[in-house]
């Protein structure tokens with residue numbers, strides 16, 4: 385059982401008082417952090433503890449286990465046991481639970497947003513937007529659940545076939561750290577709507593809110609074992625991929641990890657959805673409204689400290705407006721407010737870890753060495769508030785005079801760094817935009833609607849935004865082309881990734897036509 389010495393009790397109490405001051409009444413930070421069969425449980429075979437830091441201050445937020453195979457097995461067994469009951473419900477019944485969960489997320493939005501800030505370091509208003517979106521996703525799949533169905537084919541001779549759409553069984557989810565509550569919502573909502581049960585491993589950097597997601601579903605009446613959360617780093621994820629009781633892995637993370645996951649799933653012939661990284665382009669044509677183009681570029685680069693997979697970090701600008709565009713973008717970047725993520729005025733919060741902040745800064749140094757010109761930002765900032773001294777704050781960076789073969793243009797930086805590239809013709813811009821192994825997203829800024837659609841049709845990307853950027857309505861599919869992965873999240877398309885089809889053929893004649901049978 386979970387025993388605490390007096391000193392640990394004091395630490396927890398102080399932590400609790402601090403949390404109360406931030407308006408959090410939850411026990412979410414006290415652990416234990418594995419969530420199996422409808423309750424928080426202590427790890428049974430953790431290989432070691434992982435200390436999780438608050439990006440905003442660098443202080444320890446909580447300690448999670450690096451769950452071992454037995455922990456993973458317990459979670460998978462719980463999900464397997466819950467499958468019969470959950471999959472036997474009608475879609476309408478399952479959908480009601482998701483709609484109730486959406487309502488709970490809205491009721492607890494402020495508290496959940498603050499937890500997300502503690503975990504990620506993102507500005508609190510952004511966390512509120514994320515959480516509100518999660519409620520929408522739960523509600524959307526709550527509505528969709530009752531429509532998940534099959535087909536009927538009338539065949540010659542009165543024969544017919546029905547195609548049943550069936551759940552897969554236990555779905556494993558593995559997520560990145562930039563949108564923790566959103567990532568579990570995007571995976572669990574369609575998986576559950578289709579009748580699957582679910583085991584999720586959040587990123588070891590942001591473990592807190594996924595457990596609360598599990599608690600919310602239990603609170604609204606979802607049976608124990610339908611949603612389970614298992615904490616740990618890569619080895620825990622590997623154990624989940626290799627578990628024979630898991631039918632599918634839905635993964636969000638980097639390309640190299642995605643490749644490992646695909647290999648690990650190959651042995652068990654498991655299905656995979658891979659939502660991976662990107663280096664997406666935005667094409668800014670000279671006829672665009674300059675202010676709107678700058679707004680789209682900001683949305684496409686500087687939310688969540690630039691740590692967004694679909695960011696359009698290669699901004700191709702038509703040469704006649706290059707100078708004006710750059711000036712306006714730099715002015716907008718310099719107005720961004722860097723500091724305490726809990727402050728409503730803050731627009732740039734903290735980078736997830738010191739290691740990641742250093743990696744971003746290294747990319748900027750390398751870019752300058754390769755000939756890029758720094759127009760603004762790209763520095764570590766020490767906010768005046770001393771309590772933030774241990775946080776990792778970077779100023780939004782604009783690099784210009786970039787070329788397609790520079791490292792900063794080719795590789796995903798996953799930080800607040802936008803690279804500007806000049807272009808002269810539409811054909812050239814399209815060819816250069818497509819000249820990347822990634823294919824997650826793209827943006828097109830123009831007032832010419834015909835050009836917008838002509839260009840969109842030629843861009844190799846899973847989503848193209850015309851005159852906006854980083855918009856994710858729950859109704860529309862999201863996912864990658866090329867190395868950015870495959871499978872789709874959101875919309876009705878995700879249902880294909882969480883179900884399998886069974887054809888049931890019915891012979892209506894009492895005499896089978898069988899030329900190879902002789903009396």
Ligand SMILES: NC(=O)c1ccc[n+]([C@@H]2O[C@H](COP(=O)([O-])OP(=O)(O)OC[C@H]3O[C@@H](n4cnc5c(N)ncnc54)[C@H](O)[C@@H]3O)[C@@H](O)[C@H]2O)c1
Pocket residue numbers: 558559560561562585586587588616617618619620621622625636637638639640641642644645658659660661662692693694796798824
């Ligand atoms: N396409 C999308 O929807 C999307 C969304 C968010 C982030 N991302 C991508 O995620 C990356 C950043 O996130 P990250 O640094 O957490 O990625 P990551 O690949 O390092 O880790 C992602 C998750 O995989 C786990 N993991 C690591 N090794 C594993 C293994 N061998 N087997 C199983 N699981 C393993 C990690 O513990 C973590 O939970 C970026 O490349 C970003 O573009 C993609």
